[in-house]
Amino acid sequence: MTNPCATHPQRRNPLDHLFQLGWKKNTVLFLEDMATEPHCVARVISVQRNLFLVSNAQEEWLCSAAGKLLHAKNADFPVTGDWVLTHDKHITAVLPRQNMLSRGEAGSHDRHSGIAQKTQPIAANLDTVFIVSGLDRDFNLRRLERYLTLVYNCGINPVIILTKADLQNAPENFQMEVESIAFGVPVILCSAKNMQGKEEVEQYIQRGQTVAMIGSSGAGKSTLANMLYGKDIQITAHVSESVGKGRHATTHRELLKMPQGGMLIDNPGIREIAFSEGGEGIQRSFEDIEQLAEYCRFADCTHQTEPGCAVLRAVQNGELPAERLESYHKMQRELDYLESRSTKSADRIEKERWKDVALRIKDLKRRRR
Numbered sequence: 001m002t003n004p005c006a007t008h009p010q011r012r013n014p015l016d017h018l019f020q021l022g023w024k025k026n027t028v029l030f031l032e033d034m035a036t037e038p039h040c041v042a043r044v045i046s047v048q049r050n051l052f053l054v055s056n057a058q059e060e061w062l063c064s065a066a067g068k069l070l071h072a073k074n075a076d077f078p079v080t081g082d083w084v085l086t087h088d089k090h091i092t093a094v095l096p097r098q099n100m101l102s103r104g105e106a107g108s109h110d111r112h113s114g115i116a117q118k119t120q121p122i123a124a125n126l127d128t129v130f131i132v133s134g135l136d137r138d139f140n141l142r143r144l145e146r147y148l149t150l151v152y153n154c155g156i157n158p159v160i161i162l163t164k165a166d167l168q169n170a171p172e173n174f175q176m177e178v179e180s181i182a183f184g185v186p187v188i189l190c191s192a193k194n195m196q197g198k199e200e201v202e203q204y205i206q207r208g209q210t211v212a213m214i215g216s217s218g219a220g221k222s223t224l225a226n227m228l229y230g231k232d233i234q235i236t237a238h239v240s241e242s243v244g245k246g247r248h249a250t251t252h253r254e255l256l257k258m259p260q261g262g263m264l265i266d267n268p269g270i271r272e273i274a275f276s277e278g279g280e281g282i283q284r285s286f287e288d289i290e291q292l293a294e295y296c297r298f299a300d301c302t303h304q305t306e307p308g309c310a311v312l313r314a315v316q317n318g319e320l321p322a323e324r325l326e327s328y329h330k331m332q333r334e335l336d337y338l339e340s341r342s343t344k345s346a347d348r349i350e351k352e353r354w355k356d357v358a359l360r361i362k363d364l365k366r367r368r369r
């Protein structure tokens with residue numbers, strides 16, 4: 001295969017086909033007049049060390065990252081779900097991200113605080129994150145709280161999927177229990193045994209939507225993906241194309257095009273849930289505590305030892321489980337720490353990214369003249 005962009009040079013709206021891959025109208029801007037350029041826009045389907053499988057909805061091809069990106073800081077390295085500019089089988093720029101699901105890297109924890117020191121990006125540009133939890137030994141409200149906060153912190157909408165509903169006589173009780181800690185978050189009961197929940201879940205994977213799944217190993221993510229897909233998903237992409245010095249590569253597909261029209265990202269199980277950045281997540285996942293806090297005597301009450309604390313009173317009355325408050329305090333400590341550590345806001349990173357993309361396009365146009 002030669003230049004994949006050269007195949008469709010005369011399209012009326014050259015980015016039309018990208019909508020199938022989840023391209024959003026509001027991210028088009030000045031990129032629309034560029035698809036006839038040798039740089040073209042593609043989405044990252046999977047990442048394997050420094051090899052990227054990308055797609056423009058018509059073709060898939062392998063790219064390596066331009067040197068500049070390879071040496072860039074962690075945050076600039078292309079991840080699954082990223083929109084990128086490619087040129088001669090090189091990714092030259094990562095387009096600004098709508099959002100990024102990331103977490104603290106396993107094994108990078110500070111010995112004293114227990115807080116992750118490094119961020120591990122999981123996926124970019126998501127509309128929804130499915131938090132998958134099995135109704136077996138995997139079920140754990142405190143863990144779900146952490147997942148919710150993690151997803152909210154990244155500015156993405158969570159949906160909780162309780163799999164293996166067939167293992168319980170009254171799965172609705174679990175659903176209600178989860179609803180009581182996840183205010184306004186859809187909680188869907190699913191079973192691969194009898195296709196329960198399939199239609200409810202399908203509304204989130206319609207055309208243009210991108211969804212990632214997170215949950216512990218064995219939670220039932222792959223089984224759920226297969227149920228939605230209708231058959232076992234073939235995740236190995238045999239891209240028989242020479243890369244670099246005549247190397248042929250086989251890679252995994254992480255971003256899956258679903259028959260419902262949307263894209264689903266399956267990631268290796270997240271066994272450890274550490275936060276990677278400060279954000280508003282905790283206020284949203286602990287709305288009950290936030291509401292109670294309005295009645296605390298002091299506006300800056302930390303709900304630990306203060307007199308007149310409405311939150312502590314609720315624990316004493318049995319209205320609020322003590323473990324939930326404990327979980328809140330623990331997350332608050334982690335997030336406070338991260339906030340104090342972050343030096344550069346996400347906004348600034350995205351602004352710089354736009355500048356970089358604009359420069360790259362300008363440079364390209366100049367060279368063509």
Ligand SMILES: Nc1nc2c(ncn2[C@@H]2O[C@H](COP(=O)(O)OP(=O)(O)OP(=O)(O)O)[C@@H](O)[C@H]2O)c(=O)[nH]1
Nearest residue numbers: 163164191192193216217218219220221222223269
């Ligand atoms: N009874 C029942 N078992 C299920 C259901 N869904 C998944 N399982 C079983 O749970 C086990 C784990 O399911 P997987 O889909 O492999 O879990 P996973 O989340 O993809 O696990 P990782 O790949 O390790 O992240 C398998 O033995 C499945 O057969 C279900 O709806 N009902």
Ligand SMILES: [Zn+2]
Nearest residue numbers: 296301303309
């Ligand atoms: Zn208080």
